[in-house]
Amino acid sequence: MSYGRAGTSEVRETRTGERRVTLTVNGERRVVEVEPRLLLAHLLREGLSLRGTHLGCDTTNCGACTVLLDGEPVKSCTMLAVQADGHEVTTVEGLGTPGELDPVQEGFSREHGLQCGFCTAGMMLTARALLDRVPDPSEEDVRWALSGNLCRCTGYQNIVKAVLWAADQERTS
Amino acid sequence: MTALDEIKIGGLGASRRRVEDARFVRGRGNYTDDIVLPGMLHMEILRSPLAHARITSIDTSRAWEIPGVRLVLTGEMMAQRNLAWMPTLSYDTQAVLATDKVRFQGQEVCVVVADDPYIAKDGCDAIVVEYEPLTPVVNPLQSRAADAPLIRDDKEGQVDNTCYRWEVGDRAATERAFAQADVVSRMQLHYPRSHPSPIECCGSIADFDPATQKLTVYMTTQAPHIIRAAVALVAELPEHMIRIVSPDIGGGFGNKVPVYPGYVASILASILLGRPVKWIEDRTGNLASTGFGRDMYLAAEMALRSDGRILAVRMHADTDQGAFFADAQPTKFKIGLLHSAFACYDIGTGHITAQGHYTNKAPGGVAYRCSFRVTEAMFFQERMMQAAAVDLGMDQAEFRRINLLRDDAFPARTPFGFLVDSGQYGKCLRLGLDAIGYEQFLVDQAEARTRGRRLGIGISTMTEPLGAGNSREYDILGIKMFDSAELRVHMTGKAILRVGAKSQGQGHETTWGQIVAHELGIPAADVIVEEGDTDTAPFGMGTYASRSTPVAGAAISMVARKVRAKARKLAAHLLECSEEDVEWELGRLYVRGAPHRGATIQECAMAAYSNMPDGMEPGLENVAYYDPPNLTWPFACYIATVEVDPETGVWDVLRFVAVDDCGVRINPMVVEGQIMGGLTEAYAMSSMQFQTYDAEGNMVGSNYMDYLLPTAWETPGFELHEVVTPCPHHPIGAKGVGECAAVGGPAAFVNAVHDALSDTGVRNIDMPLLPDRVWQALQDGRDVSGMPPVRSD
Numbered sequence: 025m026s027y028g029r030a031g032t033s034e035v036r037e038t039r040t041g042e043r044r045v046t047l048t049v050n051g052e053r054r055v056v057e058v059e060p061r062l063l064l065a066h067l068l069r070e071g072l073s074l075r076g077t078h079l080g081c082d083t084t085n086c087g088a089c090t091v092l093l094d095g096e097p098v099k100s101c102t103m104l105a106v107q108a109d110g111h112e113v114t115t116v117e118g119l120g121t122p123g124e125l126d127p128v129q130e131g132f133s134r135e136h137g138l139q140c141g142f143c144t145a146g147m148m149l150t151a152r153a154l155l156d157r158v159p160d161p162s163e164e165d166v167r168w169a170l171s172g173n174l175c176r177c178t179g180y181q182n183i184v185k186a187v188l189w190a191a192d193q194e195r196t197s
Numbered sequence: 198m199t200a201l202d203e204i205k206i207g208g209l210g211a212s213r214r215r216v217e218d219a220r221f222v223r224g225r226g227n228y229t230d231d232i233v234l235p236g237m238l239h240m241e242i243l244r245s246p247l248a249h250a251r252i253t254s255i256d257t258s259r260a261w262e263i264p265g266v267r268l269v270l271t272g273e274m275m276a277q278r279n280l281a282w283m284p285t286l287s288y289d290t291q292a293v294l295a296t297d298k299v300r301f302q303g304q305e306v307c308v309v310v311a312d313d314p315y316i317a318k319d320g321c322d323a324i325v326v327e328y329e330p331l332t333p334v335v336n337p338l339q340s341r342a343a344d345a346p347l348i349r350d351d352k353e354g355q356v357d358n359t360c361y362r363w364e365v366g367d368r369a370a371t372e373r374a375f376a377q378a379d380v381v382s383r384m385q386l387h388y389p390r391s392h393p394s395p396i397e398c399c400g401s402i403a404d405f406d407p408a409t410q411k412l413t414v415y416m417t418t419q420a421p422h423i424i425r426a427a428v429a430l431v432a433e434l435p436e437h438m439i440r441i442v443s444p445d446i447g448g449g450f451g452n453k454v455p456v457y458p459g460y461v462a463s464i465l466a467s468i469l470l471g472r473p474v475k476w477i478e479d480r481t482g483n484l485a486s487t488g489f490g491r492d493m494y495l496a497a498e499m500a501l502r503s504d505g506r507i508l509a510v511r512m513h514a515d516t517d518q519g520a521f522f523a524d525a526q527p528t529k530f531k532i533g534l535l536h537s538a539f540a541c542y543d544i545g546t547g548h549i550t551a552q553g554h555y556t557n558k559a560p561g562g563v564a565y566r567c568s569f570r571v572t573e574a575m576f577f578q579e580r581m582m583q584a585a586a587v588d589l590g591m592d593q594a595e596f597r598r599i600n601l602l603r604d605d606a607f608p609a610r611t612p613f614g615f616l617v618d619s620g621q622y623g624k625c626l627r628l629g630l631d632a633i634g635y636e637q638f639l640v641d642q643a644e645a646r647t648r649g650r651r652l653g654i655g656i657s658t659m660t661e662p663l664g665a666g667n668s669r670e671y672d673i674l675g676i677k678m679f680d681s682a683e684l685r686v687h688m689t690g691k692a693i694l695r696v697g698a699k700s701q702g703q704g705h706e707t708t709w710g711q712i713v714a715h716e717l718g719i720p721a722a723d724v725i726v727e728e729g730d731t732d733t734a735p736f737g738m739g740t741y742a743s744r745s746t747p748v749a750g751a752a753i754s755m756v757a758r759k760v761r762a763k764a765r766k767l768a769a770h771l772l773e774c775s776e777e778d779v780e781w782e783l784g785r786l787y788v789r790g791a792p793h794r795g796a797t798i799q800e801c802a803m804a805a806y807s808n809m810p811d812g813m814e815p816g817l818e819n820v821a822y823y824d825p826p827n828l829t830w831p832f833a834c835y836i837a838t839v840e841v842d843p844e845t846g847v848w849d850v851l852r853f854v855a856v857d858d859c860g861v862r863i864n865p866m867v868v869e870g871q872i873m874g875g876l877t878e879a880y881a882m883s884s885m886q887f888q889t890y891d892a893e894g895n896m897v898g899s900n901y902m903d904y905l906l907p908t909a910w911e912t913p914g915f916e917l918h919e920v921v922t923p924c925p926h927h928p929i930g931a932k933g934v935g936e937c938a939a940v941g942g943p944a945a946f947v948n949a950v951h952d953a954l955s956d957t958g959v960r961n962i963d964m965p966l967l968p969d970r971v972w973q974a975l976q977d978g979r980d981v982s983g984m985p986p987v988r989s990d
Binding site for chain 1: 214215217218219220221222223224225226228230231315393394395396397398445446447448450479480481701702703704866867869870873874875876877878900901902906908909910912914915
């Protein structure tokens with residue numbers, strides 16, 4: 025398998041041609057051995073079983089695979105796993121806690137900002153990064169921030185409302 | 198006793214938050230690609246780089262040598278098992294893997310199965326295929342030329358590139374009406390090829406168990422039961438040993454109705470290897486080979502009286518079907534429900550002819566967010582209406598108003614055979630005009646024109662037939678278009694509902710429970726909804742053509758009513774009265790004249806398992822198969838205002854007003870979500886989203902860098918309004934809604950841009966209204982055709 029094996033310790037020998045990658049995923053330190061050509065999206069989905077990150081287009085356009093790299097949205101379908109070495113990755117599984125949703129998650133549900141759910145993880149992570157940087161965004165800010173994420177079902181109006189709801193929630197709580 | 202509050206229990210009319218969201222916002226959905234089975238292998242497809250070519254040789258030897266490659270399949274190997282060709286949903290055949298020649302760019306040639314998808318791709322790269330190029334045919338004009346190469350030389354008796362001819366209406370009466378006309382208006386346009394392009398591509402995991410001989414296929418299908426039937430017939434496997442599971446689907450829009458070669462190949466690979474085989478399509482595979490929509494050339498004449506009344510319509514359509522006629526559509530109707538055009542107007546009489554053409558392009562013609570070619574029908578209808586208003590010198594709203602069916606006209610039989618049963622068209626139009634401020638806009642527009650600014654307003658009014666069948670007229674491959682629901686109420690009054698439809702984002706798990714709440718008073722939160730597993734769900738035709746609520750939704754009402762009928766018997770037993778004396782109110786049965794003596798539906802459920810009367814069959818469950826008496830007829834009025842920049846051809850949407858009458862709304866939030874999503878696709882098609890081919894048959898638009906979809910940045914805001922005319926035959930008065938906005942929306946945008954150019958002599962710019970097309974039309978004062986091949990720079 026070239027999907028990346030999760031190692032138990034750093035002293036594990038690497039196989040020929042494979043590279044050892046150390047990264048923090050959703051706050052947890054992970055050490056994995058991967059083929060140099062392995063995409064970050066595949067490492068997350070297959071190697072680390074974090075299947076909330078979806079692949080939609082393979083060309084960095086649709087944003088379904090968006091994750092946060094050190095807090096910044098990146099398209100994990102066109103980033104190699106080895107490029108994430110030494111970085112912190114946040115996926116949708118890292119939003120909120122088991123008991124409590126992140127305001128962005130809550131907003132998407134409350135404002136009907138999703139239908140099929142396939143683009144939702146990428147949308148929410150992009151929104152999370154925006155709100156971390158701009159706590160009081162205008163509608164235009166939100167639309168611009170989300171312009172690298174495609175949705176085919178909901179048509180954005182409710183997605184924008186969802187992000188604005190989350191912003192409002194975070195400011196008032 | 199206080200009566201139950203239906204909204205509080207999540208019944209009809211409640212904007213209940215969606216059940217599905219709980220898993221989707223946590224990243225815990227379960228899409229096909231998320232499923233991992235022990236020992237699973239991965240399949241990739243090698244596709245043709247050429248549009249039309251004879252295969253002279255295929256050498257797979259180097260692929261077999263790659264460590265981790267388990268199987269390489271060619272068309273010849275498929276042919277040995279009689280699987281090189283498969284039937285389409287339109288009684289044609291389609292190559293699974295090419296044997297003789299390739300007929301479109303992106304056609305499936307070989308598949309490689311390996312330990313992981315990277316190795317499978319390596320395997321595809323190692324296959325050497327030699328081709329002898331043939332002349333590609335990229336549009337109907339080339340297709341019907343006398344010297345055109347025969348694309349379907351595999352078909353016995355096929356002498357040219359025509360794949361069907363069809364007509365409907367009254368030719369003689371139409372000719373008589375045209376002889377009486379004061380004005381004859383003409384319109385001709387191309388509705389470009391477009392791809393539904395859900396963000397999740399297609400895929401399957403075939404899992405054939407050599408021990409039990411059972412085949413399980415997890416796959417992205419909107420119609421799992423049709424797939425089971427198709428697999429039983431094509432692969433000749435016994436139907437009871439086939440289980441199709443459609444897990445969460447990341448959008449469908451018609452793209453996930455047909456059977457695709459990848460599904461078939463993964464099934465054969467699993468049977469040969471005795472291991473699960475996963476195939477997940479990449480985006481180029483999706484855009485270049487799976488069911489597209491539209492690609493239709495329409496021309497019509499409208500006979501008019503000088504007072505603005507329509508006397509007749511004569512219309513011809515040519516469709517570009519690609520290499521295989523693979524529309525998913527009812528047997529009787531070769532060009533879908535195109536003949537629903539003008540259904541909302543009194544047009545007197547009409548005649549439609551249609552011809553389908555094979556070309557060297559991807560196969561399909563699927564119902565992309567529409568009820569079988571209704572989108573083309575309504576777009577053309579509304580472009581024709583605008584052109585006719587211009588020719589008559591009439592106000593476009595007034596021209597529509599005088600020709601729309603009046604409220605007392607229902608039920609009305611259209612010249613093409615439909616029975617339109619309900620609506621308040623005039624009210625919807627007036628509401629839309631008031632909301633946009635129509636009369637004031639005309640004043641502002643004239644004033645702006647004096648200052649060189651080009652404002653435009655576009656109207657689109659339409660009714661469309663949603664929710665096929667009835668079974669007398671509608672079937673797919675002979676299977677009648679009914680649907681089904683099975684409801685089991687447990688001892689404590691909680692329930693499981695299984696439905697033959699299959700949600701792809703429409704929110705069935707939420708809204709189906711609301712119908713049960715409405716019919717039985719069981720809170721929606723107490724009902725689990727399950728769809729998509731053919732081993733457990735009753736047989737249904739699936740979800741497309743906006744048929745879920747009209748057909749499956751009706752089946753849910755009917756099964757709940759059967760359950761209620763049994764609960765009445767149980768109540769009579771509990772209340773020690775005769776069944777005739779039992780009255781129903783939401784969630785409760787009581788003794789007539791003594792309302793304090795009653796039993797809740799939950800108490801009846803408990804009795805069904807613990808205290809049934811002697812001789813009564815225990816349990817509280819039933820199944821209903823529903824065959825609708827007619828289609829449902831929602832109506833919509835969409836109005837857009839735009840400003841065109843004459844320097845650049847760029848147009849901006851100023852406002853967009855939508856008035857939708859989709860009958861009774863089960864969940865208003867979900868309905869509005871459907872409308873906004875549909876309007877976004879309407880904006881996409883009118884402004885940027887299309888696929889075309891160059892002269893060599895190379896697809897332009899096979900990835901998201903070339904196939905443009907609007908983002909949050911350019912998509913305009915939408916203002917929604919509603920009118921409710923209950924469907925007269927649906928048990929809860931609901932109509933379909935998922936497609937109205939995508940069907941009726943494009944003409945509002947396009948008419949608005951043409952209105953802004955009304956003084957230039959430009960009659961038609963084909964969609965999408967790219968800035969360069971609009972600019973060119975303004976420069977030349979002439980129409981701009983989008984017919985392929987077009988510039989691809």
